[in-house]
Amino acid sequence: MKSHPMPFVLVAFLLAWTMLTSVGAAQVPPPAPLGAVPSKQHLAWYDLEYYGFIHFTLNTFTDREWGGGEESPALFNPSQLDPDQWARVAKQSGMTALILTAKHHDGFCLWPSKYTEHSVKNSPWKNGQGDVVRELSEACKRHGLKFGVYLSPWDRNHAQYARPEYITYYRNQLRELLTGYGEIFETWYDGANGGSGYYGGANETRRIDGRTYYDWTNTWKLVRELQPDNIRFSDGGPDIRWVGNERGTGYDPNWATFNLAGRWPGISDQKSLWHGDQGGTHWVPAECDVSIRPGWFWHESQNDQVKSLDSLLDIYYASVGLGCNLLLNIPPDRRGLIHEHDVQRLKELADVLEKTFATDLARGKPATADNVRGADQHFAAARLTDGDRSTYWAADDNVLRGTVEVDLGQPEEFDRVRIQEHIELGQRVAEFTVEARVDGQWQEIGKGFTIGSRRILRTPRVTADRLRVNLTKCLACPTLSTVEVYNSPK
Secondary structure (H helix, E strand, O other), rough: OOOOOOOOOHHHHHHHHEEEEEEEOOOOOOOOOOOOOOHHHHHHHHOOOOOEOOOOOOOHHHOOOOOOOOHHHHHHOOOOHHHHHHHHHHHOOOOOOOEEEEEEOOEEOOOOOOOOEEEEOOHHHHHHHHHHHHHOOOHHHHHHOOOEEEEEOOOOOOOOOOEEEEHHHHHHHHHHHHHOOOOOOOOEEOOOOOEEEOHHHHEEOOOOOOOOOOHHHHHHHHHHHHHHOEEEEEEOOOOEEEEOOOOOOOOOOOOOOOOOOOOOEOOOHHHHHOOOOOOEEEEEEEEEEEEEEOOOOOHHHHHOOOOHHHHHHHHHHHHHHHHEEEEEEEOOOOOEEEEEHHHHHHHHHHHHHHOOOOOOOOOOOOHHHEHHHHHHHHHHHOOOOOOOOOOOOOOHHHHHHHEEEEEEEEEEEEEEEEEOOOHOOOOOOOEEEEEEEEEEEEEEEEOOOOOOOEEEHHHHHEEEEEEEEEEEEOOOOOEEEEEEEOOOOO
């Protein structure tokens, strides 16, 4: 029988398929996404993990936490204001960004807004020619930090607060901040809305309906239009949520999914803030905010009350370690500098974290799993230890439990384990345990509920040659992007 040449199209297809499979392309499809999934803005935000808050305004000079709105701009006169020092300290501390309180509840603006006289343009600092927002945004660029702003929705100075005219004013100031200072990675809104204030001399109490007054839907739409990559924070989202306390600590379980309907700045559900909503309508992960001091603004009386290193480490593992991002407030003093006590404590924290996470003892080590999706090496357990957090192990669709194991090759001492899900496909793990093989015997060293974007467990310090992660309850077939093992300094 005479043979026939293979059609060119078929030859090309087979060649292309061979090339794809030879470089590791999947031969079976990945798991279908489960429910709400993160946006590209969320994924970029997760990578930041730990950044700083700057509370600095007239309160710094009046020794108050909340100004009434009647304070004179003449009080704002820092002697050595140096936003470059703020950014330098943040960078050296391991922070990735700074968020500036551009306007707090007292209404005083740290930039020369053309919409109010209650700003730095009427202060003696730099003869009214200064702009703190600009100086810090430029300092952040120099030091490779992201820059964000907090523009308080409440304004105890503005005469039109609680009236429709104020919303126009608020949006005008958002436009100034979001168009005049380069990229703004995060905008921050809190729930302090309405109460007593100066209000242009009225000196009265004004109440607003937080559900309707600010018309948040259109305000946030404006932010998205002006800064497409901006992440928007409040206890009502819409992108990331307040964790529900000012201690800087997250909760377990910590679902990134959240039911947005009916939730606004100052109006939410406490348990949903703490834990998220399993199977919630939107991806709205938690950010943890806390100050390095008892107050949000600098007070001389608190110079000896800077949080201890142990306290800051507890906060780090209860925020970043639970899949939240950490926003740590570091308030400048009346000189306009981060105080020496704060700088020293931040350095101590950075040193410990750097030493802890310097060497991943699991990187490049053999890993196995009791199930691999379609027996396809693209989803093999080796992805967990390849040093690339974008690759992942996955199980078959009908699998709702799983075990992965890392062979460390020899007994290694460690007390930190970092695990991550491949959250691009949703959050799946609802319960897990971690075991270590010590002297040939398996022992449980950690457990929890959710994993999500990251879970960093502080375990007992053990010397073990193998590590095992048991996913004991999953909402759908599990995925993990990394299993990492570290040893903290003693």
